[in-house]
Each structure stands twice: as structure tokens, then as C-alpha cells.
Amino acid sequence: MDERLAHLRVRPTFVDRVVRLLAVAYLVALLAAVVAYKGAFLDALTTDPWFTAYGIVVSTYIVSRFAFSLFYRTGKDRGMEPHVAIVMPGFNEQEAIGSSLRSLLALDYPAHKLEIVAVNDGSTDNTLAEMRAVAAEADGRVQVIDLGVNQGKRAAMAAGIRATGAEIIAFVDSDSVLEPDALHRLVQGFADRKVGAICGHADVLNLRESWLTKMQGVRYFVAFRVVKAAESIFNAVTCCSGCFSAYRRTAILPHLDWWEHQTFLGRPSTFGDDRSLTNCVLRDWKVRYEATAISHTIVPTTFKQFMTQQLRWKRSWTRESLIISTFIWRKKNPLASIAVYVGAILPLVAPFIAVRTLLWQPIMAGAGFPAIYLLGVYAMAVAYGLYYVARRPRYDGLWVYGIAFCFFYLFFLLWQTYWAIATARSSSWGTRPATAGMEDIPVMTAAERAAVEERRLVEVAS
Amino acid sequence: MNRLKRTLRDRVRLLLLPLSVAPFIAAGPAVMASHDRYLRKHDSGPLPAPVVALSAAEQQRFAKLPAAPGQVPVLVWHGIRNGNDGVSTTQRAFARQVALLKHLGFTAISTRQWSDFRAGRPVTLPARPILLTFDDGWLDAYRGADKVLARNDMRAAMFVITGAIHSGDPDYLTWSELHGMQNSGRWDIEPHAAEGHRQITAAPDGTQAPYYAARKFTRSQGRESLADWERRAGDDLFALRKTFEAQGITPHAFAVPYSDYGQGVRNDPEIPGLLANLLTRQFGSFFVQSSDAAFTTPGRGLAQRFELRSGIGLDQLYAWLRRHSPAASSTAAATAPQRARPAVRKERTRAHPGRAQHQRVQRKRAHRKRAHRSHARHPRNTTTKR
Numbered sequence: 001m002d003e004r005l006a007h008l009r010v011r012p013t014f015v016d017r018v019v020r021l022l023a024v025a026y027l028v029a030l031l032a033a034v035v036a037y038k039g040a041f042l043d044a045l046t047t048d049p050w051f052t053a054y055g056i057v058v059s060t061y062i063v064s065r066f067a068f069s070l071f072y073r074t075g076k077d078r079g080m081e082p083h084v085a086i087v088m089p090g091f092n093e094q095e096a097i098g099s100s101l102r103s104l105l106a107l108d109y110p111a112h113k114l115e116i117v118a119v120n121d122g123s124t125d126n127t128l129a130e131m132r133a134v135a136a137e138a139d140g141r142v143q144v145i146d147l148g149v150n151q152g153k154r155a156a157m158a159a160g161i162r163a164t165g166a167e168i169i170a171f172v173d174s175d176s177v178l179e180p181d182a183l184h185r186l187v188q189g190f191a192d193r194k195v196g197a198i199c200g201h202a203d204v205l206n207l208r209e210s211w212l213t214k215m216q217g218v219r220y221f222v223a224f225r226v227v228k229a230a231e232s233i234f235n236a237v238t239c240c241s242g243c244f245s246a247y248r249r250t251a252i253l254p255h256l257d258w259w260e261h262q263t264f265l266g267r268p269s270t271f272g273d274d275r276s277l278t279n280c281v282l283r284d285w286k287v288r289y290e291a292t293a294i295s296h297t298i299v300p301t302t303f304k305q306f307m308t309q310q311l312r313w314k315r316s317w318t319r320e321s322l323i324i325s326t327f328i329w330r331k332k333n334p335l336a337s338i339a340v341y342v343g344a345i346l347p348l349v350a351p352f353i354a355v356r357t358l359l360w361q362p363i364m365a366g367a368g369f370p371a372i373y374l375l376g377v378y379a380m381a382v383a384y385g386l387y388y389v390a391r392r393p394r395y396d397g398l399w400v401y402g403i404a405f406c407f408f409y410l411f412f413l414l415w416q417t418y419w420a421i422a423t424a425r426s427s428s429w430g431t432r433p434a435t436a437g438m439e440d441i442p443v444m445t446a447a448e449r450a451a452v453e454e455r456r457l458v459e460v461a462s
Numbered sequence: 463m464n465r466l467k468r469t470l471r472d473r474v475r476l477l478l479l480p481l482s483v484a485p486f487i488a489a490g491p492a493v494m495a496s497h498d499r500y501l502r503k504h505d506s507g508p509l510p511a512p513v514v515a516l517s518a519a520e521q522q523r524f525a526k527l528p529a530a531p532g533q534v535p536v537l538v539w540h541g542i543r544n545g546n547d548g549v550s551t552t553q554r555a556f557a558r559q560v561a562l563l564k565h566l567g568f569t570a571i572s573t574r575q576w577s578d579f580r581a582g583r584p585v586t587l588p589a590r591p592i593l594l595t596f597d598d599g600w601l602d603a604y605r606g607a608d609k610v611l612a613r614n615d616m617r618a619a620m621f622v623i624t625g626a627i628h629s630g631d632p633d634y635l636t637w638s639e640l641h642g643m644q645n646s647g648r649w650d651i652e653p654h655a656a657e658g659h660r661q662i663t664a665a666p667d668g669t670q671a672p673y674y675a676a677r678k679f680t681r682s683q684g685r686e687s688l689a690d691w692e693r694r695a696g697d698d699l700f701a702l703r704k705t706f707e708a709q710g711i712t713p714h715a716f717a718v719p720y721s722d723y724g725q726g727v728r729n730d731p732e733i734p735g736l737l738a739n740l741l742t743r744q745f746g747s748f749f750v751q752s753s754d755a756a757f758t759t760p761g762r763g764l765a766q767r768f769e770l771r772s773g774i775g776l777d778q779l780y781a782w783l784r785r786h787s788p789a790a791s792s793t794a795a796a797t798a799p800q801r802a803r804p805a806v807r808k809e810r811t812r813a814h815p816g817r818a819q820h821q822r823v824q825r826k827r828a829h830r831k832r833a834h835r836s837h838a839r840h841p842r843n844t845t846t847k848r
Contacts, residue, residue: 043504372493375492395472
């Protein structure tokens with residue numbers, strides 16, 4: 001396996017087990033307290049209906065995510081080994097593309113059933129040569145497609161899909177590292193003929209890099225293990241992350257042209273390819289999440305990069321929320337539909353509630369310090385952190401970054417929503433990523449990569 | 463060494479878990495307080511009246527009393543709540559007391575009717591009029607009494623402490639609630655004190671006395687002069703009147719805090735006479751209470767109320783009513799509505815300073831220890847009528 005993942009192979013000690021047990025108890029008590037609190041103030045619905053309803057909806061949403069995720073079961077190993085093609089577009093990535101492709105070849109999956117489609121999207125560096133070099137050593141398992149001129153990520157991905165006849169098409173972000181059995185684990189769910197796409201799990205690879213990556217570490221963990229798991233029990237995962245996911249070929253083919261040339265308000269949709277493709281499949285197929293198919297991905301390390309990424313995600317979220325709203329109710333699963341609509345409306349309402357509670361009421365209405373509101377945010381944050389503690393084999397202090405993230409979200413990210421909506425037509429990437437995958441990952445220079453690498457090795461060694 | 467350091471670091475990080483509980487504990491009281499505020503705001507309506515009916519034996523025991531023409535009995539309660547705090551009455555006991563009054567044929571009158579009756583103005587009173595009053599403006603009194611009064615077609619007066627209202631103490635009624643009560647036609651709002659419903663130090667040994675009833679002692683200034691006392695008491699009464707005026711409520715009588723206008727002579731024999739005069743000029747009538755009050759008659763100044771403290775049973779209430787009612791022989795004469803006669807005495811009645819010691823209400827409610835916070839007082843106004 002990739003040596004970069006070595007440090008993750010640790011076994012829990014007795015103390016870890018006890019701490020996890022305590023965290024579970026604490027989490028249950030906390031969620032119960034939230035429910036009790038909401039119950040105690042239920043009558044406020046008659047006097048302050050909008051604000052109270054918002055509070056109840058938010059807490060119900062969060063508590064229900066945790067509750068539903070308890071029913072999530074990982075896919076059984078059914079010995080599925082379908083023919084898989086991993087499509088990896090590349091744009092000006094000469095440093096990384098070679099090792100990325102080689103790590104895919106080394107996956108624990110039957111060689112004759114795994115092909116790699118590398119698409120050069122008009123790179124101006126040696127990316128194409130690197131791809132060809134890997135292809136030359138791979139006995140024809142790597143197919144190289146050259147688009148000649150830069151046509152954009154979707155065009156590159158679509159070209160890759162069209163070039164292969166494999167039953168299952170997988171996408172792996174070139175900044176992601178897969179665990180050896182990840183692909184095998186991922187495709188097991190396709191044993192169900194109605195499953196059209198499966199989303200793998202993504203952890204943060206450059207976890208220790210900065211406070212921002214630590215926060216994202218907890219966030220990714222919860223976003224996948226709780227939110228996607230909760231969506232998965234209704235077979236309605238709303239976004240198969242570009243980090244690592246797989247689609248049934250027959251599920252995407254009918255939508256391929258539309259998806260490649262998707263426009264929004266008259267402009268081509270350049271990002272949000274993963275959420276958009278998921279939406280295409282979700283109309284007629286089941287879409288699941290597989291927690292045991294684990295990838296490790298590099299996330300933005302600086303505030304600016306992170307904010308740019310989040311803005312882009314929110315723009316595509318705006319577009320795709322509108323699309324999913326038109327059909328999700330037809331899936332005839334009220335719980336899944338309600339979750340989608342609530343998930344689409346809450347971010348729109350939240351900024352107003354925050355302004356009202358944090359600014360308007362204390363300043364204009366003399367309501368004093370908004371202790372209760374902040375305590376609610378804190379409770380949500382601690383719940384996420386505790387979940388992280390409860391589900392990780394080893395205890396580490398990182399979970400407090402989950403708390404920090406919720407406040408970071410409140411003070412920075414919450415306010416992006418309307419800006420993102422106002423600029424939803426924009427097709428600017430902010431930072432033009434060179435790789436397929438999670439929409440945004442900013443390019444790391446070779447030196448940065450080396451630094452990350454080195455730090456991790458030091459950590460593993462110590 | 464490295465290993466030890468790392469183990470130690472890991473152990474310290476474990477502390478983050480218990481530490482994360484701290485904000486919840488720190489915010490606990492705020493959450494509780496907000497819930498209290500919430501309940502105060504949304505769970506403060508009148509409580510349903512308990513179903514009470516006098517037993518046949520009671521109905522027989524409490525025979526109808528002859529009407530007392532030209533006299534109006536006045537009753538006073540404080541809070542209506544469970545728990546024997548010496549002052550409050552339970553809602554059930556209150557309901558039974560009101561049921562007894564109804565059974566005896568009493569009709570509650572308004573403070574306006576009562577003040578007309580006192581002043582000798584022409585007013586039509588029912589055959590057996592009675593004035594029901596509550597002191598202090600407790601929320602629980604309103605909540606517990608309102609439906610009981612409504613069920614028995616009765617009404618009552620609430621004597622409020624404006625300083626307590628403005629303090630925001632959740633145990634007290636707010637102005638909006640008081641206006642609602644007044645608008646219901648079931649309640650009259652009357653004055654009890656502004657900031658003057660509290661104890662002050664009256665002597666170097668720390669002896670406490672009601673705000674109005676004594677000259678105040680401070681370590682730095684010694685005992686205030688009588689003129690200072692008059693200004694202090696006068697200012698508070700002036701502020702009280704101003705507040706009522708601002709609320710658009712006309713007072714008809716004043717209830718003396720702690721039932722003490724200095725009549726027991728705390729530290730200055732001049733005070734009872736001066737204060738009685740002041741209160742009479744400002745409010746026409748002022749109430750004190752006792753367990754053996756006389757029925758009120760036309761006149762000015764001092765008026766008495768029978769105090770229903772915790773544990774006062776129907777027998778005691780009935781005994782008091784009977785004691786002050788005319789002899790049973792005149793029963794037949796008192797069925798027609800009485801018309802108050804014009805007041806005979808035109809001269810100003812000075813309160814009777816020599817009246818026997820009145821029982822003072824020990825208003826020590828353990829759960830309501832919150833002292834009325836003294837807010838910025840009304841600026842000294844030299845135009846106060848004295």
C-alpha cells in the first residue's frame with residue numbers, strides 16, 4: 001500500500017476504547033439534551049413561529065442525520081469484480097500524474113478487469129509524455145487520450161468515458177490516494193442492479209498541515225460518515241464526490257452529452273461536475289455511499305484557497321439544488337425528499353437568522369449577548385467533534401477543530417451563500433485546477449508536495 | 463523520553479473532552495433563566511378556577527348575615543400560590559373564600575364605587591357590597607384569582623409597587639398585563655408604593671423599619687432630619703402618582719406598605735400624623751390591614767382591611783364578617799340596594815395615630831427574596847404638594 005497511509009494503521013488501546021465509549025455516551029446525552037431543550041420551548045411556535053420553526057428544523061435535521069446514519073450498513077463483499085475503467089483527466093500536471101497513475105495500477109484489483117483512461121486536456125507541459133511513459137510500462141492497461149487543446153475538465157472526462165467500454169466508470173482525483181482495497185470495496189454495491197453510482201469515502205491526506213486542514217479533516221469525516229451515510233440509507237446520495245466515486249456506465253451514457261455541455265443561465269457550467277453527474281444518475285437510479293472504500297485527498301491549506309473553493313462549491317450547489325428540487329419528490333421517498341429540500345432551504349435562511357440573533361437583537365432590540373444561539377452552535381459543533389472521537393480508532397485532539405470549524409462556518413462561510421447565488425453564472429474557477437476530481441483542489445507545486453510528504457514521514461517515524 | 467512526552471501529551475489531550483462540557487455548564491444558568499423568561503412571557507395567563515362548593519354542612523353553618531348599611535367590608539390578600547409562606551393563599555383556599563362570600567350574598571364593588579362611597583358622593587351599591595383587594599402586584603395573585611373571580615362574578619383591586627414592576631422581576635405583573643387586567647373590567651389597579659416597599663435602617667443598632675415609617679439612619683449622616691424624611695417619602699409618593707398618571711390610571715386609594723405608616727412610632731412620633739396627612743391629601747384614603755379590621759365607612763384617610771393570610775379558614779372569615787355585621791334582628795331591613803348617605807363630616811379626618819398596633823405582614827417569602835432593586839429615583843421635584 002501507499003506508504004503515505006502507513007500512519008493510519010494504528011490499533012486502539014484500552015484507553016482509546018474507554019474514551020470512545022465515553023464520547024458515545026456524551027454524544028447521546030448531548031443530542032438528548034438538544035431534543036429536550038427544543039421540547040421545553042415548543043410552545044414558542046405560537047409566539048415566535050419563524051425563529052422557533054427554524055431552530056426546530058435545524059436541530060431535527062442535525063439529530064436526524066445522526067439518527068439515520070446509525071442505520072447505515074457498509075456494503076457486503078459479494079465478490080463483485082466488474083470491469084472497471086478509472087478515468088483521470090490531467091492538465092499541466094507533469095509532477096503528479098505519473099505517480100497517481102502508477103498508484104492506481106497498484107490497486108488490489110484483478111489486473112485484467114481494471115483499465116486506466118488518462119486524458120490529456122491540452123497540457124502545455126510534459127503531462128502527455130508522463131502519461132505515455134506510464135502507459136508504456138502497463139501492458140495496455142493504461143489508455144491515453146490526447147484532446148490536443150484545452151477543452152475543460154468535463155470534456156476530458158466525457159472523452160475518457162466514451163473511450164472505454166467498461167461496465168463501471170470510476171473517477172479518482174489525482175490529488176487523492178486510494179487504500180489498496182478501496183476500489184474492490186467500492187464496486188460491491190453494484191451487485192444491486194438498480195444502483196447507478198456509489199460514492200467512496202474521503203479523508204483528508206494533508207491533515208496535519210494547518211489549522212484549516214485539521215478543521216476540514218473533521219468536517220470531511222462527518223460530512224461523509226454522517227451526512228452521506230444518512231442519505232445512503234434512502235439510496236439518495238446527492239453528491240458523489242469527485243475524490244473517489246464510481247458510476248454504472250449505462251446510468252451515465254444517456255446524460256453524457258447534456259452533462260458535458262451543461263449550461264446555467266446561458267453560461268457553460270464548468271465546475272460542480274461531480275454533483276451534476278450525480279443528479280443525472282439520481283433521477284432513475286439508486287445512489288449509495290460506501291464507507292469502507294477509502295480515499296485520502298489533499299485539501300486547501302490556506303484561507304484564501306479554502307474560501308475560493310467553498311465559493312465554487314456553493315455556486316454549483318445553487319445550480320444543482322435547483323435541479324434536484326425538480327425531481328427528488330418523484331423518488332417517492334418522503335424522508336429523503338424532505339432532507340433535500342430542508343438542506344436546500346436552510347443555508348438560505350441561516351444568514352438572516354444569524355444577523356437577527358447576532359446583530360439585530362443584541363444591538364437594536366436590547367436582547368443582550370446571544371448566549372443561547374451560540375450555545376446551540378457550540379452544541380452542534382461538539383456533537384460533530386464527539387462523533388469524530390467516537391468513530392476514530394485512536395483518540396486524538398483533532399476533534400476540537402471540528403468545534404472550531406462550526407464557528408468558522410458561522411463567521412465566514414455562512415455569508416458566502418448569497419454571493420454565490422448572485423454569481424452562480426460565473427464560470428471562473430478562481431484558481432484553475434489542473435486535475436479531475438473535487439472541483440477545486442488547488443494545485444500544489446512539487447515543492448509543496450514534497451514538504452507535505454516529508455512532514456508526514458517524520459510524523460510516522462516519530 | 464520522547465515516548466513519555468507523547469504519552470503525556472495524549473493524556474493531556476484527553477482533558478479536552480471534559481473541558482468541552484464547560485461552556486454547557488457555564489451557560490446552564492442562562493438557559494434556565496431564558497426558560498424562566500420564556501415561561502414568564504408565554505405561560506403567565508390565568509389558571510383555571512378549581513371547582514369548589516361549600517358542603518351542605520358549611521352552607522348551614524355559614525348562615526346569611528344581615529346587611530350592614532353604610533358600611534363596606536374590605537379584604538386583602540397577597541399572593542395566590544401553593545406553599546405555606548405565611549402570606550400567600552392557595553388557589554383552592556381562595557376559591558373557597560370567594561365561594562363563601564358569594565354564598566353570603568356579597569357583591570364585589572370597584573374601587574371607584576368604594577371611593578365614591580367614602581367621599582359621600584351619590585353611588586348605587588349592591589345590597590351587600592364588599593371590596594376585594596390584593597397587595598404587591600404578584601403575578602401569581604392574578605393568575606390564581608382571575609378565573610375564580612370571573613366564575614363568581616366578582617372583581618378585585620390590585621395594589622402595585624411600581625418600582626417592582628420597573629425592576630423587571632418576573633414574579634411581578636407588568637404594565638401591559640395590568641392594563642389587560644384593567645380592560646377586562648374585573649380588576650382595578652391601585653398604588654402601593656414606588657420604591658418605598660422595603661425596609662430601611664432606622665437606628666445605629668441596625669434596627670429595620672419600613673421605608674415610609676421611620677427616619678432613615680446612615681453611618682455617615684446619622685439619622686435624617688424630619689424634613690429629609692418628608693422629602694424622601696414625599697418624593698416616592700410623587701413618583702408613584704406620576705407613574706400612575708403616565709399609565710393613565712386614576713388611583714382611588716393607597717395601600718400602606720407593611721401596613722405601617724409609623725403608627726407604632728418607630729423613631730419619630732411626628733411621622734404617623736404627617737404621613738397620614740400626606741397620604742390623605744394625595745390619595746383620599748389609605749389602607750392598613752389587621753385580623754380584626756372594622757368595616758369601612760364614609761370618610762377620609764385611614765381605612766381598614768381584613769387580612770387573609772396563609773391558613774385563614776372559612777370559619778375565621780365568617781367570624782370576622784359576623785362580628786362586624788349588625789345584630790341578626792335587623793336582617794329583614796337590609797335587602798334593598800342601599801344608597802350611601804352624603805358624608806356628614808366635611809372636615810378633614812386625621813388618621814387616628816393612637817390606634818392599636820397593627821399586625822405587620824411578615825413578607826419574608828423565601829423564594830422571593832429578591833429585594834426590589836432601587837432604580838434611578840425620580841429626580842427631586844420641589845413642586846411636590848405638601
